[in-house]
Amino acid sequence: EAEVAQSPRYKITEKSQAVAFWCDPISGHATLYWYRQILGQGPELLVQFQDESVVDDSQLPKDRFSAERLKGVDSTLKIQPAELGDSAMYLCASSFISGRSYEQYFGPGTRLTVT
Amino acid sequence: GQQLNQSPQSMFIQEGEDVSMNCTSSSIFNTWLWYKQDPGEGPVLLIALYKAGELTSNGRLTAQFGITRKDSFLNISASIPSDVGIYFCAGQGGSNYKLTFGKGTLLTVNP
Numbered sequence: 105e106a107e108v109a110q111s112p113r114y115k116i117t118e119k120s121q122a123v124a125f126w127c128d129p130i131s132g133h134a135t136l137y138w139y140r141q142i143l144g145q146g147p148e149l150l151v152q153f154q155d156e157s158v159v160d161d162s163q164l165p166k167d168r169f170s171a172e173r174l175k176g177v178d179s180t181l182k183i184q185p186a187e188l189g190d191s192a193m194y195l196c197a198s199s200f201i202s203g204r205s206y207e208q209y210f211g212p213g214t215r216l217t218v219t
Numbered sequence: 220g221q222q223l224n225q226s227p228q229s230m231f232i233q234e235g236e237d238v239s240m241n242c243t244s245s246s247i248f249n250t251w252l253w254y255k256q257d258p259g260e261g262p263v264l265l266i267a268l269y270k271a272g273e274l275t276s277n278g279r280l281t282a283q284f285g286i287t288r289k290d291s292f293l294n295i296s297a298s299i300p301s302d303v304g305i306y307f308c309a310g311q312g313g314s315n316y317k318l319t320f321g322k323g324t325l326l327t328v329n330p
Binding site for chain 1: 223225250252254259260261262263264267307309311315316317318320321322323
């Protein structure tokens with residue numbers, strides 16, 4: 105069964121360091137999402153791509169976060185510099201928006217701890 | 220922004236019992252989705268609902284899309300220990316199909 109791949113699964117970094125996460129969506133899924141999930145909360149959208157274009161990055165803290173999907177397939181989310189408050193689960197999801205198929209499928213996530 | 224109220228926050232039940240949880244919104248959604256998340260993992264899609272009034276089942280799970288399009292519920296029948304986890308509702312609306320999540324319902328099943 106096709107799955108969304110993410111790496112690394114866990115990352116510990118010191119504040120002020122740079123960190124990057126990678127996501128490979130389900131093959132054929134044109135839409136890719138990055139979410140942040142704080143413990144005890146539901147995921148919140150950071151950025152949405154349609155192919156290689158950003159559709160929504162209104163909740164992305166652009167002073168320190170950046171995201172790219174250069175060839176419209178896999179994607180990288182970067183934080184520089186990391187802050188203590190960035191500790192969270194970072195989830196990638198993908199979907200194939202066609203007709204009624206708006207379902208988003210999530211990867212296993214990257215658990216980030218900033219010390 | 221849009222807010223989803225998911226209740227209850229947590230449930231502790233005995234194996235074999237039925238469970239019901241729900242989500243309400245101040246805004247209308249076009250689609251309701253229900254996910255289950257195990258600790259340290261990403262959410263897994265359980266059921267998707269596309270039409271007001273729609274009732275959909277997936278094994279022991281049944282979910283309904285409210286007539287007003289502002290609410291949805293999820294029922295789990297004859298719970299088993301592997302049902303333990305956090306259940307999230309998510310409403311989808313707008314031109315970019317953005318998902319808004321509830322805060323989750325933590326389900327604990329006592330064998």
